[in-house]
Amino acid sequence: MAIYLPALSAHDVSFPKLHRALTEPDGLLAMGGDLSTERLISAYSQAIFPWFSEGDPLLWWSPSVRAVFAPNTLTLNRTLRKQLQRYNLTFSVNRAFSDVIASCAAPRAKQPSTWILPEIQQAYIQLHLQGHAHSIEVWQQDKLVGGLYGVLVGQLFCGESMFNLIPNAAKLALIALQQHLQQVADGWIDCQLVNPFLLQLGVIPMPRADYVRLLQQYRQLSTPTAHWQAKTIWLDKSHA
Structure with missing residues (x-):
């Protein structure tokens, strides 16, 4: 099944609302953007973090349950x-x-x-x-x-x-x-x-x-x- 994710702009460090995060895979919220300090600080302050493997696009997550x-x-x-x-x-x-x-x-x-x-x-x-x-x-x-x-x-x-x-x-x-x-x-x-x-x-x-x-x-x-x-x-x- 295809997954459709919002693509982040290179010039805007905002993120989609958390309620838009997928349930499968759990917490996947958006893709793209960059790993600038400004964007990372914006992400962490909104309960979002980057997590991706080599060869994947830059993926951003906010899982439904946190540890x-x-x-x-x-x-x-x-x-x-x-x-x-x-x-x-x-x-x-x-x-x-x-x-x-x-x-x-x-x-x-x-x-x-x-x-x-x-x-x-x-x-x-x-x-x-x-x-x-x-x-x-x-x-x-x-x-x-x-x-x-x-x-x-x-x-x-x-x-x-x-x-x-x-x-x-x-x-x-x-x-x-x-x-x-x-x-x-x-x-x-x-x-x-x-x-x-x-x-x-x-x-x-x-x-x-x-x-x-x-x-x-x-x-x-x-x-x-x-x-x-x-x-x-x-x-x-x-x-x-």
Whole structure:
């Protein structure tokens, strides 16, 4: 069956209304446009994100259900505490954004191809340079062994992707992100699409309408610029 999508103009960063998103495939809203910083900021502020594979047109999505972590839901359990001690891990924010996104894009055993194409990487690096996109890094001595990156919309963090080279490093990066965010905000994290990994960590499947209300509440708020300067951060191990 043919799918008909609105085609975005190269000169207009607006998007169709969310109610026009398809139900099959769920959330597909529009195609075309570009990955300029202005358009990406417009998209995220309206509960929309880009997602496409090599050879596809640029596709924009707003799924009917979002994967959201509420404040104080990402905590250290006994297994993660052992991982911290065993591998002697340290954490940072925005110290290696380009390396994190490149590691997220690297082929994986069960996922040989990637949607984090070179044009996606360059677009989000530009977002990072302009203070809109941030990374959390997990280090074992001087080796980057895990991390994540995403876009901050006001006080809501929209996670894009994560990786780990040792067990549970991605989980620890998520915990570090929420703890860091909660120093200056409530700590809401959007992970876009529900999957078994996120459900295991306690993600909430949130209907689009509820997510839009949450986004509207937090997108006008802000966090201090200095909070996202490149630096080492520490996990609060007292929260279990």
